[in-house]
Amino acid sequence: MSLDTAIEWTDATWNPVRGCTKISDGCKHCYAETFAERFRGVKGHPYEQGFDLRLVPEKLAEPLRWRNPKMIFVNSMSDLFHENVPEEYVVAVAKVMVAANWHTYQVLTKRSDRLRELLNTSLRFAANQEHIWWGVSVENRKYGLPRVEDLQNSDAVMRFLSVEPLLDDLGKFDLGGIDWVIVGGESGPGARPMKKEWVVSVRDQCRREGVPFFFKQWGGVRKSVAGRKLDGKTYDEFPQRVHHPILTAQECLALAAEFEASFKGTLNEAGDECAKRAWDEEIARRIEDIDSGKVTLVPLQEARRRLSLVIE
Numbered sequence: 378m379s380l381d382t383a384i385e386w387t388d389a390t391w392n393p394v395r396g397c398t399k400i401s402d403g404c405k406h407c408y409a410e411t412f413a414e415r416f417r418g419v420k421g422h423p424y425e426q427g428f429d430l431r432l433v434p435e436k437l438a439e440p441l442r443w444r445n446p447k448m449i450f451v452n453s454m455s456d457l458f459h460e461n462v463p464e465e466y467v468v469a470v471a472k473v474m475v476a477a478n479w480h481t482y483q484v485l486t487k488r489s490d491r492l493r494e495l496l497n498t499s500l501r502f503a504a505n506q507e508h509i510w511w512g513v514s515v516e517n518r519k520y521g522l523p524r525v526e527d528l529q530n531s532d533a534v535m536r537f538l539s540v541e542p543l544l545d546d547l548g549k550f551d552l553g554g555i556d557w558v559i560v561g562g563e564s565g566p567g568a569r570p571m572k573k574e575w576v577v578s579v580r581d582q583c584r585r586e587g588v589p590f591f592f593k594q595w596g597g598v599r600k601s602v603a604g605r606k607l608d609g610k611t612y613d614e615f616p617q618r619v620h621h622p623i624l625t626a627q628e629c630l631a632l633a634a635e636f637e638a639s640f641k642g643t644l645n646e647a648g649d650e651c652a653k654r655a656w657d658e659e660i661a662r663r664i665e666d667i668d669s670g671k672v673t674l675v676p677l678q679e680a681r682r683r684l685s686l687v688i689e
Contacts, residue, residue, distance in 0.1 A: 382450065385593050385605070386559055386615075387483055390453040393437045393470050394462055395423070396430035397455050400487055402544055403516030406567055409454045430461055437469060437640070440477040441633035444623050451484045458488035464499060469640050471503035476632060478508050478621040485512045485539050487520075489527035496531040504532040507619045510557070512537035517545035529554045535616065541593060542568075546575045552586040556616045562596025562603075571596060576607060589614035 382390045396413065399405070410428045417427030440449060451457060451474070457467055474482045486492050496504040496511065503509055511533040515521030521540070528536050529551070536555050540547070542563030552558070560579050562571035576592065583590040592612040595603035605611060624632065 382453070384450060384453065385613075386448075386591050387450040388448040389443075390450045391436070391439055392452055392454045393433050393439075393473075394430070394452050394455040394457060394459070394466075395433055396426070396428045397459060398430065401516065401520040403487065403514055403520065403542060406542075406563060406565060406569075408565065411565070413454065430455070430459060432462070432466055434466075434637075434640070437473060438633040438636050440473055440480055440482075441629050441636065443477075443480070444626060444629055446479045446481070446620070446623065448481045448483065448618075451482050456486050456488055457484060458486040458491040458495070460488065460491065464495065467495060468499055471500050471509075473636065474509050475503055475506055476636070477629075478506065479623045480508065481618050482509045483512060483537070484509065485514060487514045487524065489513045489524035493527040493531040496533050501532055505534050507534055508621065510535040510537050510616070512539055512557075515540045515547070516542055518547055519545075521547065522550055525550065525555070537616075540579055542596065543571045543575055543579075544569055546572070547579060549578075549582065552582060552588050555586075555588055557589050557591065557614075558583050559591045559593055561593030562600075564594065564596040564598075564600040566598060568597050573607075580607065580612070589616055591615065 382388070384390070397407070397409065399407065399410075413424040413428040416422040416424040419425055451470070456462075457470060474480075474484075492511065492513065504511070511528065511531065513521075513524035513528045515525060515538050525538060528538075537557035537559070538555055539559045539561075541559060541561035543560055544563070558579060560576055563569050580590050580592070582588075590612050591614055592605055592607045594600050594605045597603045
């Protein structure tokens with residue numbers, strides 16, 4: 378768990394999964410990928426493997442060791458509902474969230490179809506927990522609005538939308554059953570602009586429906602200069618949080634150890650399977666790049682010559 382997050386709408390981040398793959402327009406300038414790839418090949422670094430998808434079972438019980446109640450963004454560097462994360466691992470993450478219920482969890486995904494499917498089946502025990510907030514990313518009408526429908530059709534008690542980066546006018550859309558909306562513009566090099574009228578439209582719809590509205594940022598290349606005020610006001614609205622008793626330090630440590638021991642074998646097998654699936658996908662992508670001409674193959678003799686120059 379990291380307590381050093383700069384994300385305005387949370388207190389801490391927890392990443393029992395690392396890495397992801399792009400699936401929609403909102404992924405184009407992924408901050409998590411940019412950060413992780415900086416450390417690819419750095420021995421011993423948590424992102425030595427860059428942004429390759431992998432499970433991190435040693436991080437699984439972390440919330441049980443933190444007794445100070447936090448708002449926790451789950452998998453800020455991944456997507457819990459990625460198709461290559463085994464279902465049993467997703468269930469294990471949810472069991473930790475249910476056990477360490479003095480925290481509030483924010484689970485955000487772009488894989489809304491799998492979110493809906495699991496919340497209505499194997500994750501139903503966690504879907505009805507008010508301290509676990511389930512959310513989907515909404516960057517535009519094409520990809521975002523179908524995700525809103527998936528979320529609304531799930532058994533989740535607490536539902537939220539992360540409308541970031543907002544790339545399009547969403548128009549009028551259904552906020553039924555939605556408990557919170559975050560809006561923000563894209564930031565960093567190549568950031569795509571966000572128009573004020575798009576933001577105002579979402580804010581006004583939230584006002585009419587009584588949904589808390591959080592405006593994160595205007596974004597841009599220099600987001601600190603652009604700030605996060607809308608019409609001269611800062612919007613920092615949150616849903617009402619629930620509070621549960623905190624276990625003693627001894628109880629927390631004992632529960633964490635018990636949890637890790639009970640899942641050790643299962644999670645090791647899940648991690649191996651996750652790694653295999655991710656590698657199979659990578660191979661498929663490389664073959665596709667070769668077939669499409671994006672990658673030019675070098676003759677074996679030439680490759681050996683180049684390698685000898687590097688070694689020398």
